[in-house]
Amino acid sequence: MRVPIDWLSEYVEVDLTAVELSERLAMTGTEVARVLHHGPVSADNFVVGKVLSAEQHPDADRLRVCSVDTGDDEPRTIVCGAPNVAAGQTVSVALPGAVMPDGTKLGEAKLRGVKSSGMILAEDELGIGSEHDGIMVLTDELSAGTPLSEVFAVASEVLEPEVTPNRSDCGGLYGIAREVHAATGGALSAPPWADDPGAPTIGQMPAGIAVTVEDAVLCPRFTARVFENVTVGPSPIWVKARLAAAGQRSISNVVDITNYVMLVSGHPLHAFDLDQIAGAALTVRSARDGETLTTLDGEERVLDADICLIADADGPTSLAGVMGGSRSEVSDQTTRVLMEAAVWDGANINRTSTRLGLRSEASSRFEKGLPPEGALEAQAMATALMLELTGATLADGTLDVGGDGAGANVIRLRDARIVSLLGTPIERDRSQQILEALGFNVTAADDGLDVTVPHWRRDDVTREADLIEEVARINGLESLPPTLPLNRTGRAGGLSREQRLVRRAEDVLVGRGLSEIVGWSFTDPEVCDRLLLDDDHPLRALVVIENPMSSAQSVMRPSILPSLLDAAAYNLARGAEGCALFESGSVYRSGPGEDGMAANEHHGLGAIVTGPAREPSWADPQPPIARIETAHALVSAVLGALGIDWQVEQGELPFLHPGRTAMIRSEAGLLGWFGEVHPGVASSWEIAQPIAALAIDIGRAAAEAPRQTMFSDLTSFPPLREDLAVIVPAGVAAANVVACIIAAGSPLVNRAEVFDVYEGEQVGEGRVSLALHVDFAADDRTLSDEDVAPLREKIVAALKSELDGELRG
Amino acid sequence: MIERVAEIQEQAEAEISAASTAAALEELRVQYLGRKAELPQLLRDVAQLPPEQRGEAGRTANQARQSLEAMIDAAAAKCEAAEMSAALADDTVDITLPGSPVEAVGHHHLLSATRREIEDVFCGLGYSVIEGPEVETVHYNFDALNHDPAHPARGRSDTFYIEGDGEGPEQTLLRTHTSPMQIRIMEETPPPIALIVPGRVFRRDSDATHTPQFHQIEGLLVDEGVTLADLKGTLLAFARSIFGADRELRLRPHFFPFTEPSVEVDVSCFMCEQGASPEGDRCSLCKGTGWLEVLGSGMVDPNVFAAVSEHGYDPDTHQGFAFGLGIERIAMLKHGVPDLRFFYENDLRFLRQFG
């Protein structure tokens, strides 16, 4: 909405500059998005002129040389290109020195040899409408030299307030004026609908028309008045100028009146050509599915049963509360006007305008929910203007279906409650003053005030808290003391254990050189194909968005891996040799989740490393590239930090290299996987190098981590370490060798760890040599060689019999 | 004999003092103290002296030997140290070469780092951190939070809805704010409560200043007698922790469906003095206003308590405040990130600048 200050000043005294006013409004609850300027920078040097003579220019067919009285001693010569300029006209003149809206300063100029000292103005030259063909002709009563700003608003500051959705009363200038009055103390004028020229006729039915409202919920009030002897024509310049400053195009006097009244009262009206209403009868009803209506903008609209319309004997003729129909539009030939001011159900209007993709000045006001009383206020104001500007006569009677809204609500505002909610008192007199300025009726009560809510705040102010907000916002929040509340929760606060562990896991990855990304939760459903998922793979149970912004963002990601691959591809394409990335975030599957969650959401921790496993340097120019063992080490680091016991298990995942896939198994089940991304998957992200990857259900892992670590004595009796080199057939898993050694060495062997792997001539074809550290320890004594020797033999025997293994060399 | 010992000692001391290398000292050690040297021989000869001379001669010779030994040891240690110093002095490298192997240190994403920073501030104020589902229902996201049935945010042009069976309040959507957790928490935990809810939220918006997903932190404190002044004090503490100890706070009345009164909160700009840079230019961060809008908040609307009244929340006795701040916004303001897109591009050159 645009609020020209010049126009606003008709309703409230404004002593502040536009910028000061917008700051004050912002601090009382109405943000002002922008302050604009309409028209010339200043109204100086714009005056009324009288054309004394208009002669053909001697050297130019399309120019006239005019002598114009601008109130100076001598008439001035002005060369004018407008075809309609003629002697005897009263016109607007820009004198030399005037600054035009585009910033150019007018000087004296020679046009084809004739000196011109000024300019006779067309509308568009002042930012009023688009009329350029002819000059503006003013009424003859104006005397030459009168400053133009006394005739109409030549220049005005314009506020663009952002009215919050609860303030339907601020959809018009008068509502804003009331706010300005309360916020600044500037005197408020009586509302422009205070005197209704049609007042005696309320309650009677204008002769010859009939209106039926089928659904009083969708249309709580419908009022109509009939105007006869209407002369449709252009609006006077002051109306045009105001509408232009408010951002509205002038159309005709009748249509301009509906817009003018809406801009002031906040209540939209619609003017019908009464003679185009078939049967002179209107019905307010729901549309039938598939019914069509051509709206004023020329579009044919296909309606549905939830849309409310106004029909005549020939069918739909207006889209209720959104836009009129072209069939009953007011035209130059119109002589009889039916002026409609109704109230429509806000939610329904909102649905209709969304459904049809049609937002109008009317719908945006109605959808906030307007009070029924506003309909007659708008009628009163429109009537005065119809009589003044169109020469119309008002037919007897005002049709009114529905009547006023519910009776006024009275709310007690307790002084004590103000202190308790705000933390600081506001004097009762001050509260009263504020509420009265906002139009509330206030009477004294023993513990506060009894406050009657005006109809324009009926839906917005219903409780004591709402009144406290009114008082607080106008009184100002600057003086509120900053205090800290007592914390009586009995809890110290802080992160939960699981949250701390998730942070720890993330920190481990950061400590190992990985950078965290934040990917999109949205993804493309085709990602399932790119991950080579079978048709019935559980990851295909996608959470699907009904109204996505694009198909590439139409489902929720089932895994973090695609986000990581996106980020890797992005960086590799920009010259990175490799990258080490992780993300900690949600993954989604359809179907009900735990604890009443609407979908199956998990907190996942995923990481990929591609390219060098560690950063190359001058002393380490060619580090190995990241492989499955890189991912394995990261998993060990993360789960080790969380204190979780886990094992590697064979597994199969369609998006991983089948020979390089490992599942992470803990006591409670599978916690995730690691491996190398399937080259077919990598290539669909245009990555040609191996990608080590891992994913851990970190939410579950954190929940499962041991709560408390108890002490073990690892220092009193240090272990005895022996190194074994074992040759086993290729294909025997290292984990099996370790398990065999620990089992055979029980109970004194508690740890065996592979530190070297060798394949080659020395161990023979089809065999592999593993070198292991083996720790022998007891918790009650330091072991001797005699303790260890027999176990060593048992281990060798077990390796031989169980794994076909033998000690090397 | 005693005279001879003194002579030897004098001569040896002179030579030891003159010796400059460890090798020369070793030679002197052999020459004066070795098995075939004169001084040890004299010591051995003490036994052949008359008994009355043995005591003094033995003592003298022994003292001389010990003294020479100590002198050679000391000189040798000094020599060795000098030789090592000399050797080390020659053994230099270019210390300006980079470290190796490179122990890369990774980076938290700026959004995570900012989230943690904010979480830690409120943890310090005694708040618990709670997380909640991103796929929500109409009930929790709108209805229970007092949104008018016609509230524009409910529209399909503003909110992502999820395909599924749910209808009406049970229809599922992507939460548009972290506020649904206000209701979920109050359903589970009786008052008093003090907590924050960090998380990802979604709105159907994509332009220079909006991304369809972003991150918020919700705050909620409910007890008896909690005031708007308490909200101001809490947010002032937050603002000073995040943006610097000199910050001031400004509350501007606003409207949110689930708070009453509602306020938008501005923090005084940390880049300028009341909108003007030290050079007198209009501050580009706050656009010359001197204030940065950082969050929306307010006193919990009585209707919200009414929605959870069966869980111990009474609109007549309980009061509370709630606030919601955008992590992206805080990160952009604090670190001067000019464009939201940087957060989701995940360009390593961006990621490595922070966290």
Ligand SMILES: [Zn+2]
């Ligand atoms: Zn600034």
